[in-house]
Amino acid sequence: MSTPSAIKLPPDTRTRILDLAEGLLLERGFNAFSYQHLAKELGVKPAAIHYHYPSKDDLGTAIVARQLRRLRKWRDLPRVADLPPKEQFDALLAVYENHLGHDRRVCLFGALAADFRTLPAPMQAELRTFNRELTEWLAQVLAVGRATGALRYVGSPAAKAAQVLTTLSGALQVARVHDETPFQVVVGQLRLELLS
Amino acid sequence: MSTPSAIKLPPDTRTRILDLAEGLLLERGFNAFSYQHLAKELGVKPAAIHYHYPSKDDLGTAIVARQLRRLRKWRDLPRVADLPPKEQFDALLAVYENHLGHDRRVCLFGALAADFRTLPAPMQAELRTFNRELTEWLAQVLAVGRATGALRYVGSPAAKAAQVLTTLSGALQVARVHDETPFQVVVGQLRLELLS
DNA sequence: ATTAATGCTTACTAATTAGTAAGTAAGTTA
DNA sequence: TAACTTACTTACTAATTAGTAAGCATTAAT
Numbered sequence: 408m409s410t411p412s413a414i415k416l417p418p419d420t421r422t423r424i425l426d427l428a429e430g431l432l433l434e435r436g437f438n439a440f441s442y443q444h445l446a447k448e449l450g451v452k453p454a455a456i457h458y459h460y461p462s463k464d465d466l467g468t469a470i471v472a473r474q475l476r477r478l479r480k481w482r483d484l485p486r487v488a489d490l491p492p493k494e495q496f497d498a499l500l501a502v503y504e505n506h507l508g509h510d511r512r513v514c515l516f517g518a519l520a521a522d523f524r525t526l527p528a529p530m531q532a533e534l535r536t537f538n539r540e541l542t543e544w545l546a547q548v549l550a551v552g553r554a555t556g557a558l559r560y561v562g563s564p565a566a567k568a569a570q571v572l573t574t575l576s577g578a579l580q581v582a583r584v585h586d587e588t589p590f591q592v593v594v595g596q597l598r599l600e601l602l603s
Numbered sequence: 604m605s606t607p608s609a610i611k612l613p614p615d616t617r618t619r620i621l622d623l624a625e626g627l628l629l630e631r632g633f634n635a636f637s638y639q640h641l642a643k644e645l646g647v648k649p650a651a652i653h654y655h656y657p658s659k660d661d662l663g664t665a666i667v668a669r670q671l672r673r674l675r676k677w678r679d680l681p682r683v684a685d686l687p688p689k690e691q692f693d694a695l696l697a698v699y700e701n702h703l704g705h706d707r708r709v710c711l712f713g714a715l716a717a718d719f720r721t722l723p724a725p726m727q728a729e730l731r732t733f734n735r736e737l738t739e740w741l742a743q744v745l746a747v748g749r750a751t752g753a754l755r756y757v758g759s760p761a762a763k764a765a766q767v768l769t770t771l772s773g774a775l776q777v778a779r780v781h782d783e784t785p786f787q788v789v790v791g792q793l794r795l796e797l798l799s
Numbered sequence: 800a801t802t803a804a805t806g807c808t809t810a811c812t813a814a815t816t817a818g819t820a821a822g823t824a825a826g827t828t829a
Numbered sequence: 830t831a832a833c834t835t836a837c838t839t840a841c842t843a844a845t846t847a848g849t850a851a852g853c854a855t856t857a858a859t
Contacts, residue, residue, distance in 0.1 A: 434720065435718065435720050435721050436632075436718035436721060439634060439718060439721045513717055516776070516780070517773075518717050519717075519780075520709070520713070520776035520777070521632045521709055521713060521776065522718075523779050523780055524630065524635075524779070525631050534780060560796075561795055562792050562795050565788070566788045567792060569777070569785050569792070570793065573773035573774050573776075573785075573789050574770045574773060576776070577713075577768075577769035577770060578769050580712070580716035581716070583716055583719050584719055584731060585735075589765050589769075592765050593766045595758075597766065599757055600756075600796075603757060
């Protein structure tokens with residue numbers, strides 16, 4: 408019982424770097440932070456960052472890879488996987504609302520899409536996988552949701568899933584440019600249409 | 604008749620800078636090009652860019668300001684303003700499809716939202732105005748469209764307009780990360796819902 | 800004809816960037 | 830205890846960045 412799985416250890420430098428970089432990525436964009444920024448904030452020297460993540464490409468890729476691991480873990484969590492479709496959809500909305508409440512962070516996809524062509528290839532690949540798996544998950548939720556009468560929409564589940572995720576990603580971006588209101592408006596519209 | 608309004612003059616350096624910078628902004632993001640890149644591509648020295656746009660902030664602001672002028676001009680064009688709502692909506696979709704066909708450029712909003720907090724204040728202000736005016740225009744189109752029976756949706760015109768624009772911006776981003784297919788899928792879903 | 804504005808170039812600064820190499824102190828293992 | 834590994838720091842490079850200042854043709858105005 409020396410290291411029970413539920414106990415949170417104080418994060419080591421490696422993790423602290425990743426946490427900070429992820430935060431900056433989602434708050435200011437990938438090209439908007441440097442190893443110097445990270446080092447200063449963490450109270451270490453830039454070379455310490457290079458020790459853990461030799462290049463910025465490695466760091467960026469690690470951020471996306473971790474988010475992908477988190478997505479899979481979240482999706483397969485009993486308290487998510489065993490929910491009925493409507494509640495699964497609400498759980499998804501809660502994730503985006505949580506981003507909003509966390510200093511109006513955009514989602515990973517929204518943070519990287521614009522600069523996509525400047526990203527290292529492994530990062531691009533991870534982001535594609537992330538988006539594909541999330542879309543497939545939501546499509547499945549929407550399919551079951553319509554079959555059970557809990558959710559209402561026209562078109563294919565895959566098309567609706569792509570539209571919804573696209574909308575949510577955009578909604579967080581609008582919230583950044585203006586304020587939280589348009590996000591709430593757009594999400595309200597989404598719920599109105601799906602749950603009517 | 605020496606300079607009829609319909610004749611396109613060969614663009615001067617000032618305009619060529621703006622065109623190139625705008626293209627790079629929409630294709631690779633605001634932090635992904637430098638005065639050196641611009642200068643090399645245009646066959647001038649970096650200082651020539653500074654002569655026309657003293658700082659990158661000025662250049663960025665000029666890009667957004669021009670897009671705002673274009674939006675207003677387009678919106679007020681007889682061949683747009685005098686159209687019935689359904690055709691106005693199609694005209695809007697055509698703009699986004701044009702972006703897609705132009706090397707999968709994202710829209711101005713989608714290009715700047717993620718990095719928004721790193722942008723100079725005047726640029727932020729112009730982008731807010733751009734988004735507000737576009738949303739207001741679409742809300743009006745949707746309001747008339749529903750009143751005349753040409754367009755169908757639930758909720759307020761303002762909410763639906765915000766949702767649609769958010770979706771279109773996101774759809775261009777998805778097209779960049781994957782390919783044109785998801786854009787077509789999402790736009791197809793939008794049309795299916797609005798024109799059913 | 801002279802002056803002045805326009806549109807650059809040349810030459811430079813100072814800051815910042817990612818990244819490397821070598822060294823070091825503390826802990827871990829053999 | 831000796832060798833090795835981990836997690837750094839110090840000190841550096843080479844490239845790139847935005848930006849400035851001064852000079853120089855060419856054109857336009859007086």
